[in-house]
Amino acid sequence: MSEAKAGSRPGERERVPRGWLKIVGLGPGSEAMVTPEASGVLEQATDVVGYVPYVERVTPRPGLTRHGSDNREEIRRAEQALEMATEGRRVAVVSSGDPGVFAMGAAVFEALEAGRPEWRSLDIQVLPGVSAMLAASARLGAPLGHDFCCLNLSDNLKPWALIEKRLRLAAEADFAMAFYNPRSRSRPEGFARALTVLREACGNARPIMFARAVSTPEERLRVTTLGEATPEMVDMRTLVMVGSSLTRCIPGARREWVYTPRSAS
């Protein structure tokens, strides 16, 4: 590190501070699922940038400034982070889960591509995390044990027609499916429409799983069928999964497991 430390002694050769930007996945919520490399970066950062509840997962300490911002501020937040790194600061942009899955990864690269040329010389790194999808799948068994797809059900950034088209093609491909953002405040009817499409394409008996706030004290799991599912079963913290035609439920003495077999022959 060629950092010019705040406490460097006079007479020590002044060096240009070298900033960096790390895009860090914090995992789904539990500290026990934060990777050591993510924890290490958070210990070295001078600035943490992200959506307020994620920034608050980073323990405050002297020398660390936490910049929490609102949802839907992703591009402005990414620009702020890139600018601070250019100024020589060590900036961690934090996302829940994995930063590459409907999180800050794409937003930072969008800002990088559209932004100041200097930004392209920055030391940038993406640190993966355990995504909500993988954590939810683990809690339920192995529902994504065969080919699957992962969709963002929010129509903030794409037309509803595209979501519906993708749902129908995913059903035709017989993928297991994972859905992020099933219910947004602004469009509460979206998930009801998705359920209608899925019932038409997959039938009422197909398993659907709701995994809310996995690995936090608010965790709640529910396994039901498309026929029994209702829009009230999801909120903004729910990860939804729908089985393929081969997905199976195993009733057990302790609990029910859901898995998709490896074989489709």
Place this chain on the structure above:
Amino acid sequence: MSEAKAGSRPGERERVPRGWLKIVGLGPGSEAMVTPEASGVLEQATDVVGYVPYVERVTPRPGLTRHGSDNREEIRRAEQALEMATEGRRVAVVSSGDPGVFAMGAAVFEALEAGRPEWRSLDIQVLPGVSAMLAASARLGAPLGHDFCCLNLSDNLKPWALIEKRLRLAAEADFAMAFYNPRSRSRPEGFARALTVLREACGNARPIMFARAVSTPEERLRVTTLGEATPEMVDMRTLVMVGSSLTRCIPGARREWVYTPRSAS
């Protein structure tokens, strides 16, 4: 824990040993990506079961038996693990990456469903890990930053016609795509056929990425186009990703980044 410890004092009430089975994701390779909960389980296990190279990632210690087995032995391995847990042992079944993505998770639940009724009373838990797909995506930027699918290209357990159908539907849905097992020893021609289908469906200019052995000393990354890609660019340790129609490459001073924007409107 109601373990009957090996070193328990005479006179202490003998209790029935309570075994467990934990299906553990070791992440893509680097120790820095193993979650603390996975490390904790490996410290408590009496037995580690898995494919030889993954079992060898667990440091030997007194009191731990490592049971390495060959590839394609998944069901026999799962049965062995379930049986040992029934006998009171603390068994970790290890997978590289995440156990729910083309790994031991589904195999254990297949064995559980088909096996002895006693197994259903076992204490079973799945511990997620950073999958190869997420680690590869992080190294390259954010190529899975929008809706995506994940396919196993091996035709050991499904007919090739189904793989081809899924590739065509995934292209029609305009998903970014991640592929596991692009090239198997027994069917080296499979990936060449996949490339032909993808070129037809997505065009020669579409970005394709090869990420080999991410986070290990053998890591190698390559970004090219479907038109330039050849089957020799993959081996059994390569994770392949294909962009959606919106995926972009950013040339930078240090390196090239690949990302798929969040917006499709």
